[in-house]
Amino acid sequence: MRRAETVHLCRTAQLRNLAALILLSLALTGCIFSKSETFRYRLTVEVDTPDGIKAGSGVLQVSVTETGDSPFILPEARGVRSQARGEAVVVDLGGGHLLFALLDKADSIAHAAFDPPRYRGDYGSIRTIRQLKETEGDADVPREAYPMLVTFADIEDPMTVRQVDPDNLADIFGQGVSIKGITVEMTTDAVTTGIERRLSWLDNLAAYRKVPNNPFSSNLPHEIGALRNR
Known part of the structure; x- marks a missing residue:
């Protein structure tokens, strides 16, 4: 066999081996055994006040990836992962008072409101989301699924954030102020x-970090991290 032919065969074998390694790597990490779905929903918060109903709403997006069960997939790569994108819903109550509904339950609140069928087996979560996306109309969020509510004593100072009890808005905002509902x-x-x-x-x-380049060195209250997720 001539030298050129030998070199060609060797390169072909190397390319095949490389392709096999790439496929194996993708399989082990679940990349070629995964399915994804994305959905959006509008979250509306209504508050009863002495001046009438005040409301705020916002659209959030949730992306879900499910990796099926396969002997070719590493155990840690299996399962369901979700990520929410959006920002807290703001209700302007007047008089300089703002109520924020945070993102702490953004990836689960739509399921809690609509209670879609839960499918079993591989990619059951993906099938559930596809069903959820076909839902029409609005639905009430059950009390136990409410997002965390906060306000600020000084809107210019994140250190003044304060949690608000959904069952007792009057404690902070005054008599006659209460949650009407979240949909x-x-x-x-x-x-x-x-x-x-x-x-x-x-x-x-970054101005609130002990080390400017290290986000884990922040001394901000944990609620601040649930105001926005890009």
Whole structure:
């Protein structure tokens, strides 16, 4: 066999081996055994006040990836992973008082409201989401699935954040103020943006870190991290 032919065969074998290694790597990490779905919903918060009903709403997006059960997949690569994108819903109660519904339950609140069928087996979560996306109309969020509610004593200072009891808004906002309800509606509208116009410090969180380049060195209250997720 001539040298050129030998070199060609060797290169072909190397390329085949490389392709096999890439496929094996993708299989082990679940990349070629995964399915994904994305959905959006509008979250609306209504509050009864002495001046009437005050409401705020926003569109959030949830992306879900499920990796099926296969002997070719590493155990740690299996299962369901979700990620929410959006920002807290803001209700302007008047008099300079703002109520924020955070993102702490953003990836589960639509399921809690609509209670879609839970499918078993591989990719059951993906099938559930496809069913959820077909839901029409709105649904009430059950009390136990409410997102965390907060306000700020000083809207210019993130250190003044304060949790609000959904069952006792009057404790902070005064007599006659209470949650009327929280609802969810499936939508294809764009994800809501612009909360930084109310919270001028939100784009400068590095100023609250002990080490500016290390986000884990922040001394901000944990609620601040649930205001926005890009």
